[in-house]
Amino acid sequence: MLKFRSLGFPPIKRKLSNVKPIKDFELTCGLEIHTQLSTTNKLFSGSINNPFESISKPNVNTSYFDIALPGTQPILNYEAVLFALKLALSLKSTVNLASQFDRKHYFYGDQPQGYQITQHYHPFSKGGYLTLSKEFDEINEPSKEIRITQLQIEQDTARSIYHQSLQQNSDEETLIDFNRSNVPLIELVTEPDFHDTLQVKAFIKKYQNLVRQLKISTGDLEAGSIRIDVNVSVNEHPRVELKNLPNTSSIVNAINYEYKRQVNVLKNNSLIATQAVETRGWDGSKTTVLRSKESTMDYRYMADPELPPISLDADVLCEVAKTLLKDADECIRELMSEPYNLSKKDAKILTIQNEFNELYNNEELRTYYVDTFKLYTNSMEDNKNGDPKIVVSWILHELLGNLKKLEISLNHVSRDMLSPGKLAEFLNIVHSGVISNSNAKQLLFHILEEYKLEGCNKSIDTNFVTLIKKYDLEVTKKIDYAVLEDGCKEIIKDLNNPKMIESIKSGKKKNSIKYLVGLGMRKYQGKIQAQELETMFKKVLDIK
Amino acid sequence: MSVKSIITKIPTIQKEFNIFTSYIKNPPDATVENTQSSIKVGAIKDNIATKDFPTTCASDILKNYSSPFDSTVVSLLKKSGALIIGKTNLDEFGMGSLGLHTTFGPTKNPLNKDWCVGGSSSGSAAAVASGIADFSLGTDTGGSVRLPAAYSAIYGFKPSYGRISRWGVVAFAQSLDTVGIFANNIDTVSKIFHIIDQHDPRDPTSLSIDLRKSLIDQNKKNEERSKPKIGIPKEFVQSELAPEIKESFMTYIQTLLTKDYEIYPISLPSIKDSLSVYYTLAPAEAASNLSRYDGIRYGKGNSTTPDIVNANFYNESRSNFGQEVKNRIILGNYNLCSDGYRNNFIKAQQLRVQIINQFDKIFRFKNVLTKNEPEHDIDIILCPTNLNPPPPINYMVQTPKSNPLQEYMNDIFTIPMSLAGLPAISVPFSKGKPYGVQISTQYGNDEALMKFVKETVF
Secondary structure (H helix, E strand, O other): EEEEEEOOOOOOOOOOOOOOOOOOOOOOEEEEEEEEEOOOOOOOOOEEEOHHHOOOOOOOOOOOOOOOOOOOOOOHHHHHHHHHHHHHHHHOOOEOEEEEEEEOOOOOOOOOOOEEEOOOOOOEEEEEEEEEEHHHHHHOOOEEEEEEEEEEEEOOOOOEEEEOOOOOOEEEEEEEEEOOOOOEEHHHHOOOOOOHHHHHHHHHHHHHHHHHHHHOOOOOOOOOEEEEEEEEEEEEOEEEEEEOOOOOHHHHHHHHHHHHHHHHHHHHHOOOOOOOOOOEEEEEOOEEEEHHHOOOOOOOOOEEEOOOEOOOOOHHHHHHHHOOOOOHHHHHHHHHHOOOOOOHHHHHHOOOOOOOOOOHHHHHHHHHHHHHHHHHHHHHHHHOOOOOHHHHHHHHHHHHHHHHHHHOOOOHHHHHHOHHHHHHHHHHHOOOOOOOOOHHHHHHHHHHHHHHHOOOOOOOOOOOHHHHHHHHHHHHHOOOHHOOOOHHHHHHHOOHHHHHHHHHHHHHOHHHHHHHHHHHHOOOOOOOOOOHHHHHHHHHHOOO | OOOHHHHHHHHHHHHHOEEEEOOOOOOOOOHHHHHHOOEEEEEOOOEEEEOOOOOOOOHHHHHHOOOHHHHHHHHHHHHHOOEEEEOOOOOHHOOOOOOOOOOOOOOOOOOOOEEOOOOOOEEEEEHHHOOOOEEEEEEEOOOHHHHHHOOOEEEEEEOOOOOOOOEEEEEOOOOOEEEEEEEHHHHHHHHHHHHHHHOOOOOOOOHHHHHHHHHHHHHHHHHHOOOOOOOHHHHOOOOOOHHHHHHHHHHHHHHHOOOOOOEEEEEOOHHHHHHHHHHHHHHHHHHHHHHHHHOOOOOOOOOOOOOOOOOOOOOOHHHHHHHHHHHHHHHHHHHHHHHHHHHHHHHHHHHHHHHHHHHHHHHHOOOOOOOOOOOOOEEEEEOOOOOOOOEHHHHHHHHHHHHHHHHHHHHHHHHHHHOOOOOOEEEEOOOOOOEEEEEOOOOOHHHHHHHHHHOOOO
């Protein structure tokens, strides 16, 4: 790997507590968010876009252009344009039908061209907004609109890896890994619309959810797929740009620290009149000057002389807009109302993708849920005793848990063996009481495991009625209560724990009866419903 | 001449004229030797990437650089069976008009060893003029093929911008950089042009396949008129033009008149701004392009000082650039600073568009790129290539460089066509004399241009 040397400071980590606003000192923040797009290839070359491979294999995803060899040229990857278009349209930003690329010049080890190709004079889109609400985003105001200034497409730099040189008498050494060089980024700039850290936190979370929903980025802060700089200004204090903020908590802590620092400056009247922006870094406990106002960079922006403008047809915008999904808040609201009536928590799980998951995405999951729900409720029309709540609980708790445990994908399962129709049929059987809940759970796991063992690609005809017969799981319909009473007495006898029995009878440990029920379920292999067992135990122990 | 005898001759020629930065030592293989009668022997300017030779740009900062890939033009030539005998000397990164600003020392003019051969494609011109190569490739940003062709009395063709791939051509100012062809006769120029005139998906400025098709149609229309109409811009009538060049040019005009060509005086008022526009835009692009030679990747690193001080990157090995390159980096960065950009760069870009629009009005054909409607009926534009004969090397080297503008003046006839991206060729009308006639035409009519040369120059 390429090396160069620098004089640097190791970061210190310490947690800060939140700061209360001080009267008459208003905080104003704006964000600059860099989002790595998860396109197949890099922005201006054919190399694979996988910056995270770098940890084990530095410099494998590099073309001649990515390392800026003389005589190489950029060729724009239109997948990145499509991704930017999805984001711009989702944020109601006005897309420039002929945006252009510019070069931003500065020297640094991780910048092999000596400039970054970005969009300065004619950005990809301008305007737009993201609305936060008390209901979904935990901010103090009922609703808060954060305006977007602009979106621009640009190149990522290579990655610098700092470590102590092995050579004697040498300062810190920097290794450069070019896997990240020329990865497509979108820089989003907001207006200075934030006035507390709750809003900042909510915006970041909502933005992460959005890029994940659009499938344009992994949206990860810690891994660096999203990197955020914050502009902070208290009252008339000149804007300060905060950098090196690796996660939401450091963003919040740095803003809080900077707020207090600027309030002190204002209180002590030690403000120096200047318009130049100071850049400060976050070392884990305080903000420190990275670049002073005196050494402000002139990036010498120049229109790129060889890249043509990104010219877009208005029709393309309409077509892309059609492919966009519904707004996440709207989806949640829908799931919380008739006929689904889900809790906010469940509705959010079905709508928001918290992490990149290969087994299912929120959209597939939501469709699967909605389809199953409809089929289940339709089949219940003749049989009015259905319970629509079991659909969400079986899907979120049983099915998803099993998929994760067995590492099989929802799409495959739905395609090959457990279509929404099949699941609805199964839930009907469960609800009718033909099979006990615990046996139903075991049966579901069992057939999924069979499917996995078959290699997850064979279509399986899942006839639950036959399966229940085959494994002899059917609940005994005609219970011989005399025999059951003897059975329950035997369980109590075998347990040989008079102390426990006494505490159940006296009502001291009422719930211990569940333990007896469990023993009963085991004894009868789930073929007698838990309810029946509980009633019988109560009768035997003479509990009212 | 057999390949073997050419290779044996190179060291002598090299000693005499300092043409090459590196050259072939042994014939590549027997098969080449067998087909020697038909193969073309070529030399490549050393700012065009090659796998077989270093690619130095005649700069200390790339002195040991070897490209892992061949440029598209070199691949195409190799595939056609051409033999590349070496890389040729140049003004560092293509910056210069005399072939003097090079770490390898000046190339000498085969017409007269005391003269400059012209630049920046100095070695490529000398390779053809000395007879060691059938053809050579240069690059022409503001006249770097046409001027040395005129100085060494050979053909030097700068095709329309975008027709020849720039993939592998080390950028000087890529809105202007064009690969050009040197040869001793128009047939060889034409043959080589047809080999390398290909769309290249790796070059973002390569002319698209669709536009190439529309040019074929335009070319058919060109042939409908047997005698193209000729225009001579009055702005190109320079009082400083050397008398012998004026005389040669007038003789050519006479020849055309006797052959019944119609010649019209035309006016392109904006070309008076050409030099200023060029020396604003080209150094700015150059300063940007040369930023990648930041001292940690290229050049000799300094092991005793850190590369970063106070969060600013600073590397002393950027001093490996030569003085002319340094001058242009400073000029370029001055024009890119936020004030300079607004006041100079943007204005220069606007003036460049104005120049293109004026050219478009003069011609009979529509410019396929700008889609400007023509207002006149001219097919061919004529002017001299050079203002003066080549200066002596010693004089230029010994005279203190008080005024770089003097060197910049050499490009006065060639720069307007570069700014407009037009095809232009310098033709040695007076055999063996160090001056040329520059013939130009509308964008994309490269074939018509070569046809005109074949019909009027013998």
